[in-house]
Amino acid sequence: xxxxxxxxxxxxxxxxxxxxxxxxxxxxxxxxxxxxxxxxxxxxxxxxxxxxxxxxxxxxxxxxxxxxxxxxxxxxxxxxxxxxxxxxxxxxxxxxxxxxxxxxxxxxxxxxxxxxxxxxxxxxxxxxxxxxxxxxxxxxxxxxxxxxxxxxxxxxxxxxxxxxxxxxxxxxxxxxxxxxxxxxxxxxxxxxxxxxxxxxxxxxxxxxxxxxxxxxxxxxxxxxxxxxxxxxxxxxxxx
Amino acid sequence: xxxxxxxxxxxxxxxxxxxxxxxxxxxxxxxxxxxxxxxxxxxxxxxxxxxxxxxxxxxxxxxxxxxxxxxxxxxxxxxxxxxxxxxxxxxxxxxxxxxxxxxxxxxxxxxxxxxxxx
Numbered sequence: 001x002x003x004x005x006x007x008x009x010x011x012x013x014x015x016x017x018x019x020x021x022x023x024x025x026x027x028x029x030x031x032x033x034x035x036x037x038x039x040x041x042x043x044x045x046x047x048x049x050x051x052x053x054x055x056x057x058x059x060x061x062x063x064x065x066x067x068x069x070x071x072x073x074x075x076x077x078x079x080x081x082x083x084x085x086x087x088x089x090x091x092x093x094x095x096x097x098x099x100x101x102x103x104x105x106x107x108x109x110x111x112x113x114x115x116x117x118x119x120x121x122x123x124x125x126x127x128x129x130x131x132x133x134x135x136x137x138x139x140x141x142x143x144x145x146x147x148x149x150x151x152x153x154x155x156x157x158x159x160x161x162x163x164x165x166x167x168x169x170x171x172x173x174x175x176x177x178x179x180x181x182x183x184x185x186x187x188x189x190x191x192x193x194x195x196x197x198x199x200x201x202x203x204x205x206x207x208x209x210x211x212x213x214x215x216x217x218x219x220x221x222x223x224x225x226x227x228x229x230x231x232x233x234x235x236x237x238x239x
Numbered sequence: 240x241x242x243x244x245x246x247x248x249x250x251x252x253x254x255x256x257x258x259x260x261x262x263x264x265x266x267x268x269x270x271x272x273x274x275x276x277x278x279x280x281x282x283x284x285x286x287x288x289x290x291x292x293x294x295x296x297x298x299x300x301x302x303x304x305x306x307x308x309x310x311x312x313x314x315x316x317x318x319x320x321x322x323x324x325x326x327x328x329x330x331x332x333x334x335x336x337x338x339x340x341x342x343x344x345x346x347x348x349x350x351x352x353x354x355x356x357x
Binding site: 059 | 338
């Protein structure tokens with residue numbers, strides 16, 4: 001089973017070396033690719049100097065565009081699974097295997113969830129997560145406890161779709177749409193670390209707009225969107 | 240606001256919503272960009288159903304007819320949108336410029352490597 005770890009990176013000069021060296025040293029069984037999303041700092045130069053496997057986008061496309069480039073790489077090289085893995089060190093590599101094992105059981109998308117078994121804290125930061133969870137529950141009747149987790153693994157037929165579709169991005173509304181289309185989605189419990197260096201580009205107005213976008217998209221757009229036709233799972237994946 | 244205008248606004252908004260959804264299904268527009276039109280159409284529906292909102296804003300700003308407030312408000316929103324679209328177009332143009340320059344220079348390097356090999 002071939003797994004590709006897609007590491008989108010935007011201005012991650014302080015984290016990228018630590019994160020990728022850790023993957024190379026401790027998890028040599030997995031392939032990885034760094035997608036430098038037109039960083040303004042020297043992220044790309046660091047990757048070149050260290051000889052990392054790098055997709056270097058010449059201009060900034062945003063997370064969705066960068067991730068999609070990674071998915072196209074996965075499709076081109078025939079990977080069976082692809083996982084999104086943050087370059088800022090929030091995701092822990094020891095949980096990759098747990099997600100992969102769950103996905104191999106025939107899931108299309110497995111979310112590395114902070115709240116699959118643990119309770120979601122009552123904080124302002126989690127209010128957004130609750131709203132999105134509620135919206136997904138209302139429209140798909142499924143309980144996704146950590147919809148905003150960035151750590152998601154996709155199987156082959158999802159790679160084929162996400163690599164090319166304009167309106168499929170690694171975001172909760174796409175997860176809701178895939179559930180509606182009949183894809184199997186599940187969650188496994190993971191731990192996440194706080195970002196150790198660098199700054200998140202998620203400020204308050206951006207977070208507000210993100211919430212509006214997600215809620216409108218899940219409650220309205222995805223409800224009226226006709227379901228995407230999923231390819232039958234090939235026999236090799238059913239083993 | 241006359242009842243006829245309200246009905247026309249509601250019908251137009253619903254048509255706008257349907258049109259936007261169709262374009263999303265056809266992958267002609269990204270969801271991020273469609274949000275503006277969907278939220279805008281919903282807003283118009285709400286203003287049509289509750290014209291009190293418009294009247295209240297009129298009193299506040301000293302405008303005589305609620306429909307005038309509606310026009311003013313829509314012009315304002317459209318101007319802001321236009322401004323952001325101008326920024327978007329500028330950014331797109333510089334991205335395309337950067338891409339073509341980089342593409343051309345990268346290919347020049349490749350050609351030189353080929354020449355050296357010969």
